[in-house]
Amino acid sequence: MLKLRNAIEAVILVAGITIPILKITVFSFTAKTILLCLTALPIGIFALIGVGGESLTAFLLNFFRFLRNRKMLYRSDAMSEQEESRRPVWQSEGEWPEEYGEEEKLKKSRKTAKGKANEPFPVEKIENGICYLRDKRYIKIIEVEPINFLLRSAREQRNIIYSYMSYLKISPVRMQIKVVSKKADISNHLDKIQEAIRREQDERCKVLLMDYYNLIRRIGLKEAVTRRFFIVFAYEPIPGSSKKNEEKDAVNQLEIAERTARTYLMQCGNNVVEHENPDSFMAEVLYMLLNRKTSTETPFSARAAAEVEKYIAEGDANAIPISAFLLPEQMDFSKAAYCRIDGLYCSYFMIPSTGYKTQVTAGWLSLLVNAGEGIDIDLFLSKEPKEKIQFQLGRQIRINRSKMKETSDTNTDFDDIDSAVRAGYYLKDGLANNQDFYYINTLITITADSREELEWRTNEMKKLMLSQDLILKPCYFRQDLAFASVLPLNQLHKSLHELSKRNVLTTGVASCYPYVSFEMSDDNGILLGVNKYNNSLIIVDIFNSRIYKNANMVLLGTSGAGKTFTMQLMALRLREKNIQTFILAPLKGHEFRRACHNIGGEFIQISPASKNCINIMEIRKNDKTAEDVIDGERTERSELSAKIQRLHIFFSLLIPDMTHEERQLLDEALIQTYAGKGITHQNESLYDEMGSYKTMPVLGDLYDVLKKSTETRRMANILNRLVHGSASTFNQQTNVRLDNKYIVLDISELTGDLLTVGMFLVLDYVWDKAKEDRTQEKAIFIDEVWQLIGASSNRLAAEFVLEIFKIIRGYGGAAICATQDINDFLSLDDGKYGKGIINNSKTKIVLNLEDEEAQRVQHILNLSDTEIMNITHFARGNGLILTNNNTVTVEFKASGLETEMITTDREQLREMIRRKQE
Structure with missing residues (x-):
């Protein structure tokens, strides 16, 4: 039950105190007993317990080692002459006399003029995709993209853990998994915004861009945190293999290890x-980890270029050491509780062997991974030979069982021994x-950045660990050893290994699945907000085809959840990137007017009271220059036939009860109407003698044709409202x-059946424009899309909208729709069109929903119960983004100027x- 070394030390100390006391003759036996109880007994107990899990001698040896080795290290080129004469430096390779062998070099490198420790830089070179270390080891580092594990359903989590277990069975014997958290580097994104500001011609848009730039800088400095996940493999020589081919074998083995990790982690959802x-x-x-502070200002490429230039100036360009x-310029290991690396305060902790919970849930390490900025996690896995462990387990179980027989069940040690026996059988x-x-x-x-901040973060981390029944133990007097251990070199110091090792089976290791902090950060994207779980920035480039299969999006939310705000926020930021943006507003169009005018946009109102008009009969001339360059000669299609096909949709919306016979008569009337303007199925007929497009017919021309026949008079009477009635503004040529x-195309003043007709009219107009040049990015926003695909619409209109979502990717565009009535959105043909739009949208944003709507969305989007609970409790300005099989809870962020422009x-x-009044 006690460590043998501790027990021996306790016996020696107690004996060393007891013998002299017993030889004192001036004291009575009672006085001697009291004196022993006050001295030998507490010292003996203290020796049995040890200090921080170590024996007294081990602690003292470590303390004296710290006193001997405490030092400040300087890079040789960063030292003043005075410092160079009295301070140890990091040794660089290539500085040893040729007569020294490798072992002599290594020994001599640890000596300085004053006898202080001076380790050489452990990396010898980086070549062939691996790191060559000075201790003759070879390692490889790979980076893993995380997933949002915690928001997955229980079934998905279980499948991920099983897939991870499969990988662990064939993974290398020793692995280091490193999680690095730091302030998000948004410099590339800010550079792109500055470039957009320089290119922008409209002063109003330029002001908005500058406000957006300041918003990202402010969020980046205060909130934005990013995490990177690495796996470090070490080459494991095959027994009996030749030393001659060791390097080649190492390269091959580590490449195989990387391919295996790639294959199996992909099954978990990680790339x-x-x-x-x-x-x-x-x-x-390595540069980023050694220069945490400097790397935020000076990227590795700039540092490398500066060093090369310096060595070239000195005429020694061929002997540049990797160090x-x-x-970094300076490393200070003179303090027991922390060290300073590159001007940053660092403190190292471990979870001791007894500091873990007995039972944990899958992905429990996410608590530490998402703890916040400046918290790095290093997980070391060491697979032990099964035969050896089975033998040791059997022997220990027999020893503990024999102890149980000798121990009374009333003894305090009985439960501990019984627990040890059961644990042994569990492992067996x-x-x-x-x-x-x-x-x-x-x-x-x-x-x-400061000692005070380090103490505050340490205290907060201890509270967090304590809340989860975990123990956090500082690496006192071992800060230098811990620093060397957490470098991605897959080498944990022996003393730290003994103090912090915990025995687990494969299931226990799989439960530590660490790649759980998903981030969406595309340098060329637009800022949506901040990830509420890990404070990373949500910057999305929906047009990046390498990440997203299509650029389509769907926004779902109840009334007042913030759909219009979110949609306008995205539209403004796409415009700021110089992307063509169209917004169709069937309801509350006035909410879009303020932003449109303030960004220099065009606000087009289609209504009976407006002067603006789009001629539904117009065959529009499209610019096909880019298409001709890309595809060359094309098979010509009849523009008239394509137009009549869309006009059938328009009239089916206007006359929902149109019969099949009336459709045939309408088709004939349309052909006659265009023939009256000299337009036939031959595309050449669209041009006049001067090479210009002919004047197109209007609805009044069609009305005159329909009026002539008794069979089509009913359709003419219905059409009369748009020709001579209250909506006669539709009966003119396009003037926008x-x-x-x-x-912004505002059709909110259209009511009843005209609303659906007007929505199709402007969508048809915009769709023609979107198909012109497929090399240019463009986005079509459709608010309240249920008006076109809901129960009050018809199949032709719904098919037209669904077709846009299906094929707009081929024209370099994005279709983005929003709806608040989920039931109506999914009502027509049992939800065929609503589900089709969702399935053809790679990205979905779900805002607050009522319970009934949330349950229906859960079935369609395969959301977990946790996600549904979050959705029903979202405050305004919060939402759930679903993309690429990942879900992210986001708090949308708008600048002050943007909020003024789009708030309702x-x-x-x-x-x-x-x-304004003031």
Whole structure:
């Protein structure tokens, strides 16, 4: 029950105190007994317990080692002459006399003029996609993209853990999994915004861009955190293999290990990042970890270029040591509780062997992974030989069972021995069921800019661990060893391994699945908000075809959840990227007017009272220049036939009870109407003698044709409203243009059957414009899409909308729709069109929903109960983004100027009025 070393030390100390006391003759036996109780007894107990899990001698040896080795290390080129004469430096390779062998070099590198420890930089070179270390080891580093594990359903989580277990069975014997959290690097995104500001011609849009730039900077400095996940493999020589071919074998084995990890992690939903230059990637990772502060201002490429230029100036370009590219200027290991690396305060902790919970849930490590900025996690996995462990387990079980027989069940040790026996049988059964035995070690790095901030983060981390029944133990007097251990070199120091190792089976290791902090951050995208679970920025580039199969989006939410706000926010930011943006507003069009005017857009109102008109009969001339360059000669299609096909949809919306006979008569009337203008199925007939498009017929021309026949008079009477009635403004030529980059088409003043007709009219017009140049990005926003595909619409209109979502990707565009009536959205033909739009939209945004709507959405989107609970409790401004089989809870962020332009909140509107009046 006690460590043998502790017991021996306790006996020696107690004997060393007891013998002299017993030889004192001036004291009575009672006095001697009291004196022993006050001295020998507590010292003996203290020796049995030890200090921090170590024996007294081990602690003292470690303390004296710290006193001997405490130091400040400087990079040789960063030292002043005075410092160079009295401080140890990181040794670089290539500085040893040729007569020294490798072992002599290594020994001599640890000596300085004053006898202080001076380790050489452990990396010798990076080549062939692997790191060559000075201790003759070879390692490889790969980066893994995480998933949002916690928001998956229980079934999906179980499948992921089983897939991860499959990988662990064939993974390398020793692995290091490293999770790095730091302030998000948004410099690339900010550079792109600055470039957009320089290109922008409209001053109003330029002001909005500058406000957007300031918003991202402010969020980036205060909130934005990013995480990177790495796996480090070490080459494991095959017994009996030749040393001559060791390097070649290492390269092959580590490449196989990477391919295996890529294949199996893909089954979990994780992708292994492919880097164009693996050597540069590994050097960049080491540089980032060694220069946490400097790397935020000086990227690795700039540091490497500066070092090369310096060595070229010195005439020694062929002898640049790798340490010149990677080492920080200063490292201070003179303190027991923390160290300073590159000006950053770092403190290292571990979870001791007894600091884990007995039972954990899958993905429990996400608590530490998402703890916040400056919290790094290092997980070391060591697979032990099964035969050896089975033998040791059997022997220990027999020893403990014999102890139980000798111990009374009233003894305090009985329960502990019984627990040890049951644990032994648990491990034995697991090994018998094809599980492997592992030792797992967890190290935690806490970094901060100041000592006070470091203490605050440490205290918060201890509270977090305590709330989860975990123990956090500092690596006192071992900060230098911990620093070397957490470098991605897959080498945990022996003393730290012994203090923090915990035995687990494969299922236990799989439950530590760490790739659980999904982020969406595309440098060329638009900011949507901040991930509520891990404070990472949600920057989405929906047009990036390498990430998203299509750029379509669907916004679902109840009334007042913030759909219009979110949709306008995305539209404004797409316009700021110079992307053509169209917005169709069937309801509350006035909510879009303010933003449109303030960004220099075009606000087009289609209503009986408006002067604006789109001629539904117009065959529009489209610019096919880009298409001709890409495809060359094309098979010509009849523009008249294509137009009549869409006109049938328009009239089916206008006359829902149209019979099949009337459809045939309408088709004939349409052909006659266009023939009256000299337009036939031959596309050449669209041009006049001067090469210009002919004047197109209007609805009045069709009305005159329909009026002539008694069979079509009913249709003429219905059409009369648009020709001579209250909606006669529809009976004129098109007088609006779609050249502006931001266009709002307001049809909110159309009511009843005219609303659906008007919505189709403007959508048809915009669709023609969107198909012109497929090399240009464009986005069509359709608000309240249930008007076109709901129960009050018809199949032809719904098919037209669904067709847009299906094929707009081929024209370089994005269709983005929003709806608040989920039941109506999914009502026509048993939800065929609503489900079709959802299935053809790679990205979905779900805002707050009522319980009934949430249950229906759960079935369609396969959401978990946790996600549904979140959706029904979302506050305004929060939502769930679903894309690429991942879900992210986001808090949408808008700048002050953007909020003023798009808000519909009454209190904010009153405040705007008050400020303007003042």
